[in-house]
Amino acid sequence: GRDLAGRMITVQVSPDDCTGCGVCVDVCPAVGSDGVKALDLRDVLPRREQERRNWEFFIGIPPMGRTEVKLATIKGSQMVDPLFEFSGACSGCGETPYLKLISQMFGDRIVIANATGCSSIYGGNLPTTPWTTDRDGRGPAWANSLFEDNAEFGLGMRLALDKAGEEARMLVLALLPQLGQLAIDILEADQSDVAGVEAQRERVAELKERLAGIDDVLARRLESVIDGLIRTDVWIVGGDGWAYDIGYGGLDHVLASGRNVNILVLDSQVYSNTGGQASKATPRAAVAKFASGGKPTARKDLGRMAMAYGNVYVAQVAMGSNMTHTVKAFAEAAAYPGVSLVIAYSPCIAHGIEMATQMSHQKKAAESGFWPLYRFDPTRAAQGKPPLVLDSREPSVPLEEFIGSEGRYKMLTRANPEGAEELLELAKEDAKDRWRFLEEMAGAGA
Numbered sequence: 001g002r003d004l005a006g007r008m009i010t011v012q013v014s015p016d017d018c019t020g021c022g023v024c025v026d027v028c029p030a031v032g033s034d035g036v037k038a039l040d041l042r043d044v045l046p047r048r049e050q051e052r053r054n055w056e057f058f059i060g061i062p063p064m065g066r067t068e069v070k071l072a073t074i075k076g077s078q079m080v081d082p083l084f085e086f087s088g089a090c091s092g093c094g095e096t097p098y099l100k101l102i103s104q105m106f107g108d109r110i111v112i113a114n115a116t117g118c119s120s121i122y123g124g125n126l127p128t129t130p131w132t133t134d135r136d137g138r139g140p141a142w143a144n145s146l147f148e149d150n151a152e153f154g155l156g157m158r159l160a161l162d163k164a165g166e167e168a169r170m171l172v173l174a175l176l177p178q179l180g181q182l183a184i185d186i187l188e189a190d191q192s193d194v195a196g197v198e199a200q201r202e203r204v205a206e207l208k209e210r211l212a213g214i215d216d217v218l219a220r221r222l223e224s225v226i227d228g229l230i231r232t233d234v235w236i237v238g239g240d241g242w243a244y245d246i247g248y249g250g251l252d253h254v255l256a257s258g259r260n261v262n263i264l265v266l267d268s269q270v271y272s273n274t275g276g277q278a279s280k281a282t283p284r285a286a287v288a289k290f291a292s293g294g295k296p297t298a299r300k301d302l303g304r305m306a307m308a309y310g311n312v313y314v315a316q317v318a319m320g321s322n323m324t325h326t327v328k329a330f331a332e333a334a335a336y337p338g339v340s341l342v343i344a345y346s347p348c349i350a351h352g353i354e355m356a357t358q359m360s361h362q363k364k365a366a367e368s369g370f371w372p373l374y375r376f377d378p379t380r381a382a383q384g385k386p387p388l389v390l391d392s393r394e395p396s397v398p399l400e401e402f403i404g405s406e407g408r409y410k411m412l413t414r415a416n417p418e419g420a421e422e423l424l425e426l427a428k429e430d431a432k433d434r435w436r437f438l439e440e441m442a443g444a445g446a
């Protein structure tokens with residue numbers, strides 16, 4: 001593109017880490033005259049040695065700097081090294097692309113509180129972990145806690161970081177006579193973007209050197225909390241079993257806290273890691289463990305509940321439906337100076353779909369009204385606009401077409417056609433109700 005004129009891009013697959021899920025082939029839009037896509041799956045054995053050499057060369061290419069690209073765009077975010085690499089998730093898992101994206105957009109400045117669930121298993125399959133560092137040694141700091149306290153675990157991280165920052169700023173002020181202009185620059189730093197954070201890192205590095213030469217107990221105290229001067233974002237991550245069910249009390253407490261944390265719910269609509277038990281996020285009519293006759297009740301609308309607070313940023317995203325929307329929502333969530341909640345549609349092997357098509361399948365989820373995309377930004381109200389932006393078009397695909405393409409619904413149609421019909425009608429009402437609510441909110445005015 002024009003912003004990176006003269007540079008070239010290549011896509012290189014690691015032959016020893018590719019699971020052969022086929023998702024990249026499915027989403028690749030470039031088809032040659034022979035009908036073969038630019039990305040295609042081929043037998044690895046005859047190509048492995050060559051591809052290993054290509055991979056070694058590829059990882060030796062100097063990485064793109066985070067300030068060289070626009071990280072809040074698809075292209076820009078995909079030009080920087082991911083700090084979430086090869087995980088042990090199921091082949092084609094719908095959750096991991098969101099984590100990779102977060103690591104690319106914000107990975108050098110985040111701490112992650114990860115609830116128990118699939119993401120804590122493939123994210124912390126110790127002694128290995130897919131979370132990694134960039135070539136400067138920076139990367140997400142990650143820790144796992146229980147289903148029932150992960151939101152509070154993340155809130156505690158926020159409070160500790162805020163306290164360290166507060167203490168550090170107080171000490172910088174106290175040392176102003178010795179530090180002069182450097183102290184003022186640090187205290188007045190604008191860290192709202194990547195360049196601002198980088199500049200603050202350089203100032204703090206200089207401060208460390210200066211402090212070493214200052215014989216004062218305040219300087220020693222400042223050294224112990226000095227990193228609190230650099231912006232660190234907290235992401236609280238987990239699945240629907242955590243967010244909608246077992247950890248909901250804590251999540252609600254954090255939603256109400258007003259603190260600057262970002263919450264990402266990887267919504268696979270079922271307890272995936274323990275084998276597919278129904279959660280409150282499981283949609284009506286879907287078959288799951290503990291809902292073998294099809295879930296009789298509607299799924300809980302976590303987004304609507306969070307919006308009711310009025311001061312929480314809420315987005316519902318589906319990467320495969322609209323990648324630009326997902327990137328935008330992540331960027332807005334990170335920038336929002338309060339609690340933000342992003343609910344991410346995450347296809348799972350428990351849904352009974354061909355996982356190679358999980359990204360394109362997400363398009364149908366949005367087009368059928370099953371998973372409307374939206375962003376609720378409380379700051380828009382101050383500009384006289386409705387806080388909710390409905391980013392999906394009115395449903396154009398019949399819900400039964402979407403439902404009929406998933407094994408979790410088809411099982412019921414085979415076992416109990418009448419019951420399935422009844423639940424399908426109710427599921428259609430659920431979708432209509434959701435759509436009406438969002439339409440009203442989007443047009444309601446401030």
Ligand code: SF4
Pocket residue numbers: 013017018019020021022023024025
């Ligand atoms: S998307 Fe799947 S098939 Fe494509 S490179 Fe990655 S692991 Fe391999």
Ligand code: SF4
Pocket residue numbers: 089090092093094095118122268272273347348349350
């Ligand atoms: S069980 Fe589902 S959510 Fe868990 S890793 Fe597999 S595909 Fe992903």
